[in-house]
Amino acid sequence: MLSRRRLLITASAAIAGSTLVGQNARAALPVVDMEALIKAAQIDPRRADTAITSGSKDSVLQVERALQARGLLAAGYVDGHFGTSTVAAYATYQRSLGYSGLDASGLPGPTSLRQLGEQRFTLTRVLSPGSILTFRGAQVNTRTRSMLLEAERLLGAQLTITQGSYSSSTPASAGTHDGGGALDLSVSGMTTTYRTTVVRQLRRVGFAAWLRNPSQGDWPYHIHAIALADTDQSSGAQHQAGDFYLGLNGLANRGTDDGPAVTPKLTWEEYLRTA
Incomplete structure (x- = not known):
């Protein structure tokens, strides 16, 4: 039979291992660069074509895949171009969270973006307009x-x-x-x-x-x-x-x-x- 001390050590090691696995899982999530994402969300809908804003493709794709997973964006629009279809899908997502008016314009904000990315991606270079x-x-x-x-x-x-x-x-x-x-x-x-x-x-x-x-x-x-x-x-x-x-x-x-x-x-x- 294991001693009480050995049981405590084993339990602590298990907890530490579980924590490490959780941390590694979070670290392994893709990263969305919010600055690049917002730049694309401003530029891409105004383009005459489906060109991709430099430096934004990976971040836009992560958001588009998350919207697709929620049934809000067709697979054909998951292309790294934050065009009008992606804007409309994001606005629908914002409304599903209870937002309306300017808060549901299709331009991602930090709160809705974090919720969309739960278990899917993390954020870097987070933007906020302040108070x-x-x-x-x-x-x-x-x-x-x-x-x-x-x-x-x-x-x-x-x-x-x-x-x-x-x-x-x-x-x-x-x-x-x-x-x-x-x-x-x-x-x-x-x-x-x-x-x-x-x-x-x-x-x-x-x-x-x-x-x-x-x-x-x-x-x-x-x-x-x-x-x-x-x-x-x-x-x-x-x-x-x-x-x-x-x-x-x-x-x-x-x-x-x-x-x-x-x-x-x-x-x-x-x-x-x-x-």
């Missing part, structure tokens, strides 16, 4: 505020917000400000050259930004900015972010980008890693 707050009289999230403050630091000047995020007060915005990451900024008193400089620095820190003029729509001169990879974005803002990556102007006519060239086009997180 919503009032900043200079406008609503923004903490990620957008940090981005704007950094752009202002580079400029050495403070900018004036004329419309923030989570706002539907201006019909001409066509819903782009309904979610997070959207800003309109005043250009009052700026020279033409300085307006371009402001747009360039906003782009440098991770905004899709353009100078808008009255000939383009029912609005005065202003700077319009959308924070790339903001997971709180409205569908309209997602489309503008994707168009920016594709070299377009973010307007309904999908014309050529008329802003200053910034290479490479970085998200806020990518900027922070290279700054």
